[in-house]
Amino acid sequence: MSAGAAALPALGIDIGGTKVAGGVVAPDGTVVATARRATPGASVAETEDAIAAVVEELAAGHDGELVGVGVGAAGWFDRTGDTVLFSPHLAWRGSTLRADLGHRLRRPLWVGNDADAAAWAEYRYGAAQGSDLALMVTLGTGIGGGIVLDGRLQRGAHGIAGEWGHMRVVPDGRRCACGNRGCWEQYSSGNALGRAARELAASSPATAQRLLELVDGDARRLVGEHVARAATDGDPAAREIVTEVGTWLGQGIADLAAVLDPDVVVVGGGVSVLGELLLAPARAQLDRALPGRGYRPGPRVVAAELGPQAGLVGAADLVRDMVALRATPP
């Protein structure tokens, strides 16, 4: 691979809980071709088969010029990217994903956390361009995160930095999938929206009327997407829920500002389709809660710009950087 890697397209893969999405990403960040496969069982073998199928399909039209494959997944990777330590939605536990995929794909490979990849994409092509210290907060089922400091993705001493969804924000609070109680993502995420809607519908069906219409009156079926739809349509009950979740978002950002002092916090992930309905209460709480407010600047809180493709765009760019760096003469 020549030092011209920086000028070639790369393949980015985003592994979700139920699907594998891939794209060919040009050096300017545009996605020039896409492919996807469902992974209904979400076993390790099925997921790896799906990745290989997506790579094969996309490579067919671009072979010879693809720099490599970048893979982002909702998991905790060690610092080298060799091992998936843990994944909340997939069956990886201490898995050698990179070696397995490397044998199969026989291409340069970057493997890492999906929110890290999204943070990198927003820094390179999106809302965090030019930042000295950018934090990404992805609001999906839970909260993911990534840190870009001085133009480098920061992954911590063991590869697991940015897992701020598991800061404890309420002692003895709500149970989290991680086993602890009171984690931030239990108060600010798609799951938090759904939970609040179900609670409201159970205790006050009249107030939750519009929400209940979306699920044929079955409160148990309410999830975050229903709240997002109703809030966007102007339903006051749904908007109240979004405001509460946005306020928790701002509180967590205030805590991150105390720890890291970023200049920008980019909010992405599925829940970020709510836009200002979510970000306005987040900024209001940040203004109330930022330590030292009045004496210091705080971070800008902005919407992600790259949408659901941020993860695959970032993963592609990270493998491109990796190859270009290796090709650079010392």
Place this chain on the structure above:
Amino acid sequence: MSAGAAALPALGIDIGGTKVAGGVVAPDGTVVATARRATPGASVAETEDAIAAVVEELAAGHDGELVGVGVGAAGWFDRTGDTVLFSPHLAWRGSTLRADLGHRLRRPLWVGNDADAAAWAEYRYGAAQGSDLALMVTLGTGIGGGIVLDGRLQRGAHGIAGEWGHMRVVPDGRRCACGNRGCWEQYSSGNALGRAARELAASSPATAQRLLELVDGDARRLVGEHVARAATDGDPAAREIVTEVGTWLGQGIADLAAVLDPDVVVVGGGVSVLGELLLAPARAQLDRALPGRGYRPGPRVVAAELGPQAGLVGAADLVRDMVALRATPP
């Protein structure tokens, strides 16, 4: 100044709420001479007078060979170090400390946060040597912090990183000097020790008998130092209070591990004289609360090694580095 700056002694200054302490620090981190002045009024002018007097006294014996003066203070500095944004114990608000001192001292000057300086000292000469990502937690009246990543002190986008004493750990919790409620330092600090002792003595004088003996029976006079003394002497009530404060320490470290994933957390400051009485419960809580525990490594939690001189040792080394860097040909 020549590129030989790295081999020369530097002067370090630590500004506390009631005194200015200075030391001549050799390149190997040893303090070869010290001086101090009281600043009873803690006005800006008095503090600057005291700094100048300490510098004059120490320089008399070492002039011609001192690289510069490093000043660490309990304040929030902007990224350049030019401006003190805010100081909890001193009268600085948007003050141009560096320019004022620069005119007066006419020597190369580093000015910054005292916990940042202590973190740097522990990284260079103490408990964090060789770390990829070290966090310092200084437990004094409140909590200070510093971050050393990849061999560099990290101060955030605006100069205020590491202020984790003001993470909110309890919604609607105890009032903090910063104006917010529920800040970590209200639960794990010298102030927290004193508060718990006063509460105990007020509600159960029999249990707090030993503590009350230390203040002639006047519960209102109990402060952290009394708890530390009684706990060290083996008093069960004082040990219970230290265990509670240590448990909160471990919880906050777990939150920092979720955010930053450090390999080591160094605990310093006055309260750290409690040693294992404090650190053992902190480690126990970290083991219970670390997100992803069992699937990932966590940080080591260790006692600071440089004691109360860490701040001035670090400040001296930082001005030495600053001068050496400027003298390096491009």
